[in-house]
Amino acid sequence: MTTEAVMSPDTSGHFGPFGGRFVPEALMAALDELDAAFRSAKADPVFIAELNDLQVNYTGRPSPITIASRFSEHAGGATILLKREDLNHTGSHKINNVLGQALLTKRMGKSRVIAETGAGQHGVATATAAALLGLECVVYMGEEDTKRQALNVARMELLGAKVIPVTTGSRTLKDAINEAMRDWVANVEDTHYLLGTVAGPAPFPEMVRDFHRIIGDEAREQMLSRFGRLPDVVAACVGGGSNAIGIFTAFIGDTSVRLVGLEAGGDGVETGRHAATITGGAIGVLHGTRSYVLQDDEGQTIESHSISAGLDYPGVGPEHAFLAHIGRAEYRPVTDTQAMEAFRLLCTTEGIIPAIETAHALHGALELGKELGPEAIILVNCSGRGDKDVATAANWFNLMDTKS
Amino acid sequence: MTTIAQAFSKAHSEHRAALIGYLPAGYPSVSGAVDCIAAMVEGGVDIIEIGLPYSDPLMDGITIQEAVQQSLENGTKIADVIATAAKVSELGVATLIMSYWNPIERYGVEKFASELHKAGGVGVITPDLTPEEAHAWVEATDANEIDRVFLVALSSTDERLATVAAATTGFVYAGAVMGVTGARTSLGDAVRQVVTRTREYTELPIAVGLGVSTPEQAHEIAQFADGVIVGSAFINAINSGGPDAARELAQKLRAGVVR
Numbered sequence: 156m157t158t159e160a161v162m163s164p165d166t167s168g169h170f171g172p173f174g175g176r177f178v179p180e181a182l183m184a185a186l187d188e189l190d191a192a193f194r195s196a197k198a199d200p201v202f203i204a205e206l207n208d209l210q211v212n213y214t215g216r217p218s219p220i221t222i223a224s225r226f227s228e229h230a231g232g233a234t235i236l237l238k239r240e241d242l243n244h245t246g247s248h249k250i251n252n253v254l255g256q257a258l259l260t261k262r263m264g265k266s267r268v269i270a271e272t273g274a275g276q277h278g279v280a281t282a283t284a285a286a287l288l289g290l291e292c293v294v295y296m297g298e299e300d301t302k303r304q305a306l307n308v309a310r311m312e313l314l315g316a317k318v319i320p321v322t323t324g325s326r327t328l329k330d331a332i333n334e335a336m337r338d339w340v341a342n343v344e345d346t347h348y349l350l351g352t353v354a355g356p357a358p359f360p361e362m363v364r365d366f367h368r369i370i371g372d373e374a375r376e377q378m379l380s381r382f383g384r385l386p387d388v389v390a391a392c393v394g395g396g397s398n399a400i401g402i403f404t405a406f407i408g409d410t411s412v413r414l415v416g417l418e419a420g421g422d423g424v425e426t427g428r429h430a431a432t433i434t435g436g437a438i439g440v441l442h443g444t445r446s447y448v449l450q451d452d453e454g455q456t457i458e459s460h461s462i463s464a465g466l467d468y469p470g471v472g473p474e475h476a477f478l479a480h481i482g483r484a485e486y487r488p489v490t491d492t493q494a495m496e497a498f499r500l501l502c503t504t505e506g507i508i509p510a511i512e513t514a515h516a517l518h519g520a521l522e523l524g525k526e527l528g529p530e531a532i533i534l535v536n537c538s539g540r541g542d543k544d545v546a547t548a549a550n551w552f553n554l555m556d557t558k559s
Numbered sequence: 560m561t562t563i564a565q566a567f568s569k570a571h572s573e574h575r576a577a578l579i580g581y582l583p584a585g586y587p588s589v590s591g592a593v594d595c596i597a598a599m600v601e602g603g604v605d606i607i608e609i610g611l612p613y614s615d616p617l618m619d620g621i622t623i624q625e626a627v628q629q630s631l632e633n634g635t636k637i638a639d640v641i642a643t644a645a646k647v648s649e650l651g652v653a654t655l656i657m658s659y660w661n662p663i664e665r666y667g668v669e670k671f672a673s674e675l676h677k678a679g680g681v682g683v684i685t686p687d688l689t690p691e692e693a694h695a696w697v698e699a700t701d702a703n704e705i706d707r708v709f710l711v712a713l714s715s716t717d718e719r720l721a722t723v724a725a726a727t728t729g730f731v732y733a734g735a736v737m738g739v740t741g742a743r744t745s746l747g748d749a750v751r752q753v754v755t756r757t758r759e760y761t762e763l764p765i766a767v768g769l770g771v772s773t774p775e776q777a778h779e780i781a782q783f784a785d786g787v788i789v790g791s792a793f794i795n796a797i798n799s800g801g802p803d804a805a806r807e808l809a810q811k812l813r814a815g816v817v818r
């Protein structure tokens with residue numbers, strides 16, 4: 156199985172039976188325009204050089220790999236390595252995709268970007284790029300999320316973006332996407348929808364992946380040059396799936412490397428209160444793409460639940476659905492409690508406060524280490540830092556400590 | 560059972576555009592929706608679109624979003640939507656369903672089309688399904704004599720107009736504005752052009768919707784289109800005055816659609 160064979164969607168954006176475009180006709184012309192702009196940019200050395208310059212001199216790439224030795228002691232002796240996307244400017248992997256799409260926005264001659272955000276990391280990254288490139292920026296954020304990620308709301312506003320709290324439906328990420336789509340349909344002439352994950356209609360899943368694949372490309376190279384071998388497992392948390400696909404892509408052709416996505420198990424998949432879409436969902440269409448969806452028997456979306464705003468989404472990118480379908484990647488749920496334990500453990504053993512999203516992957520790595528034993532090397536995508544989560548974490552541990 | 564073609568040709572013979580009214584099933588209640596639709600038909604609506612309530616209506620503005628959310632909270636199921644279609648078709652109007660794609664796919668494409676046909680329904684409008692993704696839907700609708708209505712938009716290229724027109728049966732739905740549903744005070748002139756451009760690719764009737772709310776707008780559109788579609792304005796009327804207000808609005812719109 157070659158990497159390219161697995162990676163390339165068909166001409167209408169399908170990964171096997173998944174993906175495609177399920178959108179109002181009004182958006183079709185804009186998606187075609189975006190697709191054309193993306194393909195011409197990818198082949199344009201000037202665009203590539205400009206993006207590369209920003210990645211190195213603005214974001215601070217390449218991001219290092221850190222050996223998490225003390226954390227690894229809790230992983231059955233296996234070695235856990237962290238790909239440090241948390242060290243990027245703005246504090247997460249999200250900036251990789253945002254810079255690419257913001258440059259494309261200028262290339263298409265558009266002057267306004269809109270974005271959805273859950274944890275606020277994508278919103279902050281978008282507000283940042285908009286400030287850098289002189290674009291007007293509006294971010295839609297579920298009202299529920301504006302509360303649990305208040306720090307990021309303030310950051311976006313400082314950066315000059317307008318944050319619009321969304322008060323419909325579950326008031327979280329899925330509703331923010333609905334609202335952003337409504338804005339886009341009405342303003343598509345001058346506005347680019349800067350989607351923050353590998354979901355949505357084609358070409359978003361492929362395009363967002365290509366802007367994030369630098370994570371895995373760097374990591375694979377770093378593994379070979381510094382450690383002389385590939386990891387046994389690459390692990391990442393999966394909300395929509397952008398950080399996971401970003402680190403998986405370079406390793407897809409390496410069949411010896413297991414790819415493991417960690418979904419948000421919330422209160423536990425068996426309780427129905429979770430966001431583990433591949434583990435607990437069914438095939439359907441949401442937000443313009445066919446993939447796994449948390450839905451009832453009549454195709455109504457079921458609200459997801461997770462302590463992590465960035466994973467609290469009832470859909471998942473179509474390429475992940477495909478990788479699960481063909482058995483190339485595995486997806487497992489991690490509960491809120493398990494994630495928060497791993498969160499605290501990383502803080503106290505490595506001096507790194509991870510994003511709560513990332514903590515799901517960290518728990519997965521601990522579990523995989525115990526399964527695989529001392530020889531194993533597990534590479535975790537440390538997708539973001541946890542400054543935004545300090546209040547949530549303080550609340551959680553306070554609650555837990557007073558309970559026990 | 561009245562077909563879409565019959566409804567348009569009747570309106571045409573009366574030198575007017577067809578009046579098409581939308582209401583979500585289950586709003587304000589399952590039986591309340593039937594009462595309101597009956598009033599709309601008494602007032603002169605020729606074709607009824609029954610909305611299938613969906614949790615993520617991303618083509619809809621706040622009026623329809625709120626109505627649909629209320630309907631879902633009332634517990635409206637697909638069986639209720641089909642039962643509503645059966646009652647409406649007995650009123651003698653051409654009866655369509657307007658639905659986002661996922662509920663139909665999840666319910667079963669063939670099952671949905673055949674149950675709707677048995678209930679007397681004649682067509683389905685799918686605002687987030689494009690012809691490119693519609694292979695199974697084309698088969699199921701052909702097999703069950705259900706018209707499948709796709710949309711054209713102000714932004715559609717000629718190539719896309721041709722694709723949409725070729726896949727559509729019944730009538731072509733032309734969006735009057737770039738944006739979501741919801742009453743608007745003014746509509747641009749661009750929709751006239753998109754209707755003219757679409758005629759190059761089809762003999763089917765073309766109806767204009769999205770944002771249309773007043774008899775004046777209906778009159779303007781009736782001069783160049785075959786049908787006028789009104790949704791949010793009926794919901795607003797029902798919210799303030801129930802079936803009587805819906806009937807009254809239908810009468811005014813019906814007076815508007817003359818040529």
Ligand SMILES: Cc1ncc(COP(=O)(O)O)c(C=O)c1O
Nearest residue numbers: 276394395396397398465538539
């Ligand atoms: C740090 C971090 N990791 C992961 C995610 C989840 O997104 P994705 O699955 O697209 O990587 C988010 C989303 O907000 C995030 O902020």
